[in-house]
Amino acid sequence: MALPLLLFGASALAILASNEYARDQRNQKSLENLRTDRHKKIKPENGAIVSCGVFGVFDHTGIWLDGNIIELRGNGLIRGISPQRFLQGRSGSQIYIACNQYNEVLIESAAIERACAQLFQYSEYDLIKNNCHKFVWNCVTGDRHQLTRFSELNRLMANYFGCEISWQKTDTQ
Numbered sequence: 001m002a003l004p005l006l007l008f009g010a011s012a013l014a015i016l017a018s019n020e021y022a023r024d025q026r027n028q029k030s031l032e033n034l035r036t037d038r039h040k041k042i043k044p045e046n047g048a049i050v051s052c053g054v055f056g057v058f059d060h061t062g063i064w065l066d067g068n069i070i071e072l073r074g075n076g077l078i079r080g081i082s083p084q085r086f087l088q089g090r091s092g093s094q095i096y097i098a099c100n101q102y103n104e105v106l107i108e109s110a111a112i113e114r115a116c117a118q119l120f121q122y123s124e125y126d127l128i129k130n131n132c133h134k135f136v137w138n139c140v141t142g143d144r145h146q147l148t149r150f151s152e153l154n155r156l157m158a159n160y161f162g163c164e165i166s167w168q169k170t171d172t173q
Contacts, residue, residue, distance in 0.1 A: 041171035072135035096167040
């Protein structure tokens, strides 16, 4: 008799935790709130940080390279994919690019080398401990700092680049 109650309690706690996490994510700065010029589209450059929305709750990030995006996929594969594939299976229909307050693309040239060095490798994916934001931050800085949320990535990038981060639409579509 105690086992079913224990399982029910654990399930209820898991649901509450996931709801709390989703509510916290919605309260964090999202792509929609970080755009400054909603009409201008920016041309991606190699080494740029790009993002798209995922079902209105999460954001997915990667590194732009030669018309493709290097990403950490949910199964742990680090791969290069087309912009269309980057958006496929996600709710967002637009790719955004990290810029400064003057809509200049933020680029770290070392990110290209770090991202390319990891192509076709596996990195044990974990939504909390090893996600796309951590992968991007590692490519930009070489630091393996644990990142969970998109807002954390934005805060670290703002400190790293010394400016506010503005996510602008790309002209890739």
